[in-house]
Amino acid sequence: MQDLSSLWQAVLDKLELTVSNISFVMWFKPLKVVDFVDNKKLIIAANSTSAKNQILRNYFDKLSTAVNDIFGDNIEIEVLDQNEEIDYIKTHGDSAKEKEVEVSKNPFNAKYTFDNFVVGKSNQFVYAAARAVAEHPGEKFNPLFIYGGVGLGKTHLLHAIGNYLKEFSPMLNVMYVTCEQFTNDYIESLGPASKSKAVNEFRSKYRNLDVLMVDDIQFISKKTSTQEEFFHTFNELYQNNKQIIITSDRPPKDIETLADRLRSRFTCGLIQDIQSPDLETRIAILRKKCQLEKYAIDDDVINFVAERINTNIRELEGMLSKIYFLANLSNKHSATMEEALEAFNGQLEEDRNEGLSPDDIIDTVCKYFDITRQDIVGKKKSKDVVEPRMIAIYLISEILEIPLVSIGKIFGGRDHTTIMHSRDKISDELKTSHKYQSFISEIKKMLKGG
Ligand code: ADP
Numbered sequence: 001m002q003d004l005s006s007l008w009q010a011v012l013d014k015l016e017l018t019v020s021n022i023s024f025v026m027w028f029k030p031l032k033v034v035d036f037v038d039n040k041k042l043i044i045a046a047n048s049t050s051a052k053n054q055i056l057r058n059y060f061d062k063l064s065t066a067v068n069d070i071f072g073d074n075i076e077i078e079v080l081d082q083n084e085e086i087d088y089i090k091t092h093g094d095s096a097k098e099k100e101v102e103v104s105k106n107p108f109n110a111k112y113t114f115d116n117f118v119v120g121k122s123n124q125f126v127y128a129a130a131r132a133v134a135e136h137p138g139e140k141f142n143p144l145f146i147y148g149g150v151g152l153g154k155t156h157l158l159h160a161i162g163n164y165l166k167e168f169s170p171m172l173n174v175m176y177v178t179c180e181q182f183t184n185d186y187i188e189s190l191g192p193a194s195k196s197k198a199v200n201e202f203r204s205k206y207r208n209l210d211v212l213m214v215d216d217i218q219f220i221s222k223k224t225s226t227q228e229e230f231f232h233t234f235n236e237l238y239q240n241n242k243q244i245i246i247t248s249d250r251p252p253k254d255i256e257t258l259a260d261r262l263r264s265r266f267t268c269g270l271i272q273d274i275q276s277p278d279l280e281t282r283i284a285i286l287r288k289k290c291q292l293e294k295y296a297i298d299d300d301v302i303n304f305v306a307e308r309i310n311t312n313i314r315e316l317e318g319m320l321s322k323i324y325f326l327a328n329l330s331n332k333h334s335a336t337m338e339e340a341l342e343a344f345n346g347q348l349e350e351d352r353n354e355g356l357s358p359d360d361i362i363d364t365v366c367k368y369f370d371i372t373r374q375d376i377v378g379k380k381k382s383k384d385v386v387e388p389r390m391i392a393i394y395l396i397s398e399i400l401e402i403p404l405v406s407i408g409k410i411f412g413g414r415d416h417t418t419i420m421h422s423r424d425k426i427s428d429e430l431k432t433s434h435k436y437q438s439f440i441s442e443i444k445k446m447l448k449g450g
Pocket residue numbers: 112116117118119123148149150151152153154155156157285288313314317
């Protein structure tokens with residue numbers, strides 16, 4: 001049991017990471033949680049009718065993703081304006097603050113099943129492997145290592161395996177963790193309190209599993225102790241023919257932080273990639289989504305969206321729900337091209353990087369670190385200059401997508417490999433270093449005028 005306000009705070013924390021600073025402060029921060037009815041329906045109040053409409057119109061998909069992450073799946077959300085809130089409290093009382101909430105225990109998302117996974121050329125092999133593993137855990141491909149870009153269905157497949165096992169082999173002890181959870185769990189077990197007991201608990205939790213799934217292993221830290229622990233967990237399970245399934249955004253050979261002996265363990269089973277879906281598959285995925293969510297959306301809209309978003313399936317789905325909500329707002333039975341065009345336009349407006357130049361980024365980074373422009377593009381090698389320089393290079397490359405050679409010219413004629421090295425160094429640091437994460441997010445805020 002947890003109290004409603006701390007759960008709501010967790011939703012806000014998530015949202016803060018996914019929307020711009022301005023949107024967060026304007027639209028999300030003022031929201032209040034009013035009630036949570038029957039563990040199913042979350043009632044939220046905005047402080048004006050226009051704020052309510054903004055949320056429904058532009059941010060509903062982000063809001064519902066965050067709510068589902070924290071409260072569990074299939075939570076219905078109702079947004080009230082200030083008058084509706086007063087009415088609500090009049091009839092139902094103001095009990096939200098003390099409310100205790102049962103958060104759903106099933107770790108597997110009910111929507112992420114094999115049935116809901118659309119199979120096409122890009123993912124047919126990985127689908128077959130995941131199914132085989134679900135049907136014969138520990139017997140077919142062990143470990144199964146799945147890799148591919150963001151939003152291509154890796155997590156979906158892990159949950160599908162989990163849901164399948166829960167249904168057909170309910171007595172098996174199945175665990176899904178993100179790499180981050182595994183790491184935190186381990187580090188916590190090393191805490192001051194009754195040391196060895198906590199470590200033993202950690203070990204018995206992880207080493208007595210029938211199936212262990214670790215999502216996003218690329219975030220495994222360089223720390224030898226964590227890798228060591230994972231290595232032993234892996235061996236123990238593997239030797240007992242227990243199934244291990246791992247995902248990553250890249251193949252084992254490209255995970256720089258990975259110790260060689262773990263890397264070679266991963267290669268003893270099946271390593272299978274998942275690729276970006278082709279147009280036909282994207283259309284099929286959108287159709288499936290309409291069917292699951294009961295969206296009425298015109299065929300030309302589906303084609304339009306599928307043609308424009310071609311890599312990340314999460315974005316594909318996000319755009320579809322945005323279009324659906326726009327149609328809903330204007331009380332239409334079915335979403336048409338009108339809403340599709342509006343939805344894509346909104347996205348462009350939100351993209352405030354338009355109009356930024358490399359100079360803007362350089363100036364902002366200089367201001368942030370309190371150094372001069374000559375320093376940052378010049379030859380100085382002291383740490384207080386090198387670090388900002390790499391950050392500026394990273395930001396220019398990431399935000400403006402300018403070719404490395406051109407960035408080299410801006411930075412006093414540096415070679416493109418030097419530029420690439422700087423960019424990669426920062427993007428590596430960002431995976432683990434809070435210091436760099438806050439540098440980048442604060443500079444981005446400044447760039448957005450925040
Ligand atoms: P990843 O873990 O690879 O970043 P996810 O598994 O989170 O990606 O997938 C992102 C979204 O796309 C999820 O909502 C998922 O259900 C959906 N999705 C991905 N692949 C498919 C597919 N083949 N069929 C249906 N939905 C898919």
